Amino acid sequence: MLDAIQQLGRATLDFFERLGRGHLFLMQVLVSVPATLLRPRLVLRQMHSVGVLTLLIIVVSGLFVGMVMGLQGYNTLVDFGAEDSLGVLVALSLVRELGPVVTALLFAGRAGSALSAEIGLMKATEQLSGMEMMAVDPVRRVIAPRFLSAFLSMPLLAAIFSAIGVYGGWFIGVSLLGVDDGAFWSQMQDKVDLHGDVYNGVIKSVVFGFVVGWIALFEGYDAVPTAEGVSRATTQTVVHSALAVLGLDFVLTALMFGD
């Protein structure tokens, strides 16, 4: 019994200690960001591996999610004779929720896990220590460009996801199920608000990019420098990112749309 309490106490302390380290790490990264902006080539190279290589999965998923939305939405709306509103339904769901959230989940799985594994392995093979001894700050040289690229890629990827998704819904609804083309687009134009819907979606995806990038890089940087430690860090990145994204999505949605 006493053992159990002791263990609980230790686990709690460990948790808070790690949380503290995570925040210190974030501070270090944020302080390094201005210096990184002076070396855009480092950031561009990371944008390629973080963003561009995630593009395919985003495009394919966006298309299918949009198509499913088209199908499900049509089946529901047609009962009320409201199938002309299919465009609004698809666009709003994508821009407000599915775009940012699904993109962030995919991003954590594809790019976040890769970042953790890369940083963790660099630590395990003493590459980060080696840089420190060469008087090169690994946070500035390695971490900050990756953080920045995650932060910048996410909104772009989410936007692409939503755009492709709308076309997926259009393809099912208009081309296959016979919804009126003009109504599909004009209702969408009418009901989707630039400020209320699009900007809020962008804000969400920026927040998610920030959080996923932070978690992924911290897990890698804080990993136990062994094969097992790195694999654990990779798994934790995906799990923690998913939980953080879903939890934050609720909070943000409540703040934005919950009046």
Place this chain on the structure above:
Amino acid sequence: MTEPVVQIRDLRFARGNRLIFDGVNLDIHAGCVTAIMGPSGTGKTTLLKLIGGQLRPLSGSIRVNGEEVPSLGRHDLYRMRKQLGMLFQSGALLTDINVFENVAYPIREHTRLPEALVRDLVLMKLEAVGLRGAAGLMPSELSGGMARRVALARAIALDPMMVLYDEPFTGQDPISMGVLVKLIRELNDALYMTSVVVSHDVAETSAIADYAYLLSNGKVVDHGEPAALRESESRWSQQFLKALPDGPVAFHYPAAPFYDDLMQGG
């Protein structure tokens, strides 16, 4: 005598509950090759990391060029490290760039030299370690010994004031070992560098070292010029330098008696 480049006094350092250093005193003089020898696991690598400011001691003083390393701020620490070259035991090459870029890395990070000059410098360093032909290879395509020689070339890329070599000879065949031994000595003398060599290769290291420290069990057990050490009365020196299995240096990591351990399983 002039003030030593590195001056360590009463150094204490612990990993968890294990005291790795317990009152180490050590001086490294400018322009000398200083050897640090000792059994595996005594903390030679740890000592180099303490000198480089990557670890902080429990207590004691570590002065490099008169500056107290553990109390340096980040900025000053990085300034000090620019004058330091370190060869990691594992090589620690960056795996996503090739050999040439690895050696060029510190040059590019810390200077604004024109590309042609960078290229010449890198090729010179690679030539010195016999790997100019391997400039285009990736680190994963190198053998262990080659990787270490590339790391050596990188450590000396900026002609630092002091180079810390962590086991530079491990994994080298007799020929490259001979070349490296000579290289370290020549760099030291030609550029008036200060060199610290951690090594188990007693014969080679003694041949180039001006001074040697023997570490064991968290203490400096003997020190002196290599020739003097060999004649030393100390049982530690006798055992270590002559590779005797019996003596005060234990081959085993501290453990419960072997018999007890075997009987535990029932």
